[in-house]
Amino acid sequence: MRRFYGVQYKKYSKKLLLVVFIFGIFLSVEIGGASAVVKVLSNSTHAYSTIRSTITQLLGSGHLDVDVIVHRTSLDNTTSGLSSALDTSATFYDGSGGAVSSQAPYQLFTTSFTGYGGDTVSLYNQFSDSDLAHNYAFTASTNSPPPIFHIAPGGDGWVSRSGVEWTIDPSIFSTNSLSALTASNAGILAVLRHEHSTWNWFDVKAALRQTGTNWNTGYDDTSYGFGMVNYASSTALTSSGIFLQPPVSTTTVSSVGQITFTLYPFKQTRRVKEALFQFNSNPGFQASELSLSDITTLGGTKITDYSTTTASSSIIPIYTAFSNKYFVWFTADNSTDGSANFSRVDTYSVLGPVSQSQIDFNSSFDxxxxxxxxxxxxxxxxxxxxxxxxxxxxxxxxxxxxxxxxxxxxxxxxxxxxxxxxxxxxxxxxxxxxxxxxxxxxxxxxxxxxxVSSYIPSYTWYVDNVLGNDSNKGSSALPWSTISKASVTAQPGNTVVVIKNDGSPYREVIAPVSGNTTDGNIVFRGVDVNSKPEIWGSDNVAQSVVGGWT
The missing domain is CATH 2.60.40.10 (Immunoglobulins)
Known part of the structure; x- marks a missing residue:
């Protein structure tokens, strides 16, 4: 007799076993055929054994290093980045500590190092074309919604904050430290992916989420996100039984005052697009998938669709004025709204209330x-x-x-x-x-x-701070008043004559254009050697000179 998750499996008659065997084949076909080979890269040596033992606990012996490959980046907990999971030239280490050639791309990168602060568009998109998930040791995130690309389990002994994904059963899995908790979660993820070859990582996340103890009341960052998840219930799901998950979105205000959305698609297999709806009032938590009619009944008005597979921080679909409106992005499984199922409204889905004035121009021009x-x-x-x-x-x-x-x-x-x-x-x-x-x-x-109709490359300009004006043409008859005007106008090969006026020094800071070897320098000079103008870069501003401060 073998025991998994508190459920006992006993021997039955051969006839019953045959029925179970046949059913098992049928079930395997329904969930996608043969099991998938999964490759895991651990960035934590001290949690490495827990990953392997969790996989054996769930699958039994004979799978490790055969159809579930688990390597580690080092033997001394040296930190490696996510990109190492895609590095085909690297050397990693196996269960015995022996050096092995990389088998990149790995599908799961797991680390016990803390410090991750939430999803970013650049990181999401860096790995958007890679079949890669990141399982990490949870620390408080600055982001309110749960991460999309990343997975962070939490548990008793570690305060639940925004960004945590779920927790796992300590009576079944090793959770006596944050590293062990993270490693056990990695093992669960790897086995689910192994057992369901047609699932992607978003499907794996979705399957676990909907078995969480908080699923029926919504994501709760004070109670470990989706709550305690159940591996046995998750792996029993078929692809069609996995619910649509909402994308994650936030809002900012652009330089022209326009509400701008950042959107992270939840790219599970059923996902076809995201759809944005506007509401006059907060639609609140909705526990189940919705139809277009359901959303309309809640007061939703369709704004736009989004069907690309990368995240974006510059979605600006609304130009008209509105006041105190709410917005929700939904995941949809059909490009035609009337035929689509839409994801539920979770606790992190509603954005608002927000307002904007009419946006006449999308950006500045010059x-x-x-x-x-x-x-x-x-x-x-x-x-x-x-x-x-x-x-x-x-x-x-x-x-x-x-x-x-x-x-x-x-x-x-x-x-x-x-x-x-x-x-x-x-x-x-x-x-x-x-x-x-x-x-x-x-x-x-x-x-x-x-x-300057008479301009030539060797032109001479004139500056006179008493008789000149910077709107003049800069000639001897109509000089400029500042050297600064000459410094931004004169070109290589030109000469600037600065008129000396006794008792009227030039008080300015100048930065002339540089000359060059082809056209020559810009020459600044007085009228002659006996008429050198005075240029003061500063004045005496001592209190005894300028008087009291005001």
Whole structure:
């Protein structure tokens, strides 16, 4: 007689055994045919034996190192990262401590090292194409929902916090330390995957979740997530008996004030897509799978679908204004909503209440050319980036020196020249985009164009801090007032003459453009050797000089 999980299996008559045997074959076919070979990589040597003993406890002898491979990354608890599970060139260690060549890709990476803080989009997507799960030692997560890619068991003696997945029965499995608990969980996961060759890791998680003692009341981060799970009930499930699990999602607000969703799909075999619904009030926990009619009865209005297999942190489907609304992402098993089953609403599924104003423009846009403080000898052509609006772009407007210069530029046109010839000197310009709702947004930048019809590569500019003006053309007759203006305008090969004015030093910090070996340097000089201007980088700001502080 063998005992598993408190259930006794006794010998029966040959006739009954034959029936059981035939039923067993039928059951095997229903759950996916022959058992799968599963490869486990442990990042914890001190918990390694517990993984192996749990597998033998559940499967019996003859499976370890045959159809359930368990290797460890080191013999001294040296930490290795998740990517080691995919490293085909690495050397690992077997049950006897002997060095073995990697059998990557491994399907399960398990570690007793703590410190994991929750799912991230980059980590989820890094392994999105790999048949890999990460079983880790639980520590409190900063994320409220349970992780999607990762699996963290908890148990008595370790405080239950957000991020924990479930706990396991201490009367059956080794749970006397966090490492042993994690290792036992790894063994359970590996055996379930071995026994159900058509299941992926999301199916394994889903099967265990729905046997948890908290399943009927929802995920509870104060009571070990989904509660105590039951291996025997999980492995008895068929693929069609595994319930749809909700994806995990969070919200943030974009730079333009738009509600942005981060979504981690729960990619179990039944999953076809995720669907987002909006609610006027909190729909609350819903224990069972739902139909479209059920969701509508709860007050749900369909917003959008998501069918890719990677996580995303930039889903921005709503542009209209709304106030104090609730949102739920569902997993669906059919692309047609009316024929689909939808996942339940778990305790972590509801997002909100959240609000936003109407989003007229999806992002900012900017002007492209000419560069700021460029020099032009003839009428310039201004260019800009495409603006983006949910209400489409109806037209662009060109502004020169703060005033509307050209109106009704077609939405497909991204360039324009001034309507009249620009006078000599400096001019500012920018662009506005007008959308279908008649709302406008301006380019991020306002740039300066310097019109100098007589400009040549060896041009000489003039600066006079008494008689000059930075809107001038920078000539001897119409000099600029600051060296800073010259420093951002002058080009390699140019000369800048700085006029000396007695009693009026230049008080500024400058950062001139560098010259080059092809066009030459930019030369800054006085009118002559006897007229060197004074440039002060600082003033005496002692209290005795400037007076009292206010």
């Amino acid at each position: 002007i492209s050319s000419p560069a700021d403080n460029a020099i032009a000898t003839t009428s310039p052509t201004f260019t800009w980036e495409t603006a983006d609006s949910f209400f489409d772009i109806s037209k662009y407007q060109l502004f020169v020196d703060g005033s509307l210069d050209t109106d009704n530029i077609a939405s497909t046109t991204l360039s324009a020249s001034p309507s009249t010839t620009l006078s000599e000197g400096a001019h500012t310009w920018y662009v506005k985009a007008i959308n279908g709702s008649s709302n406008a947004t301006s380019s991020v930048s306002i740039r300066t164009i310097n019109m």
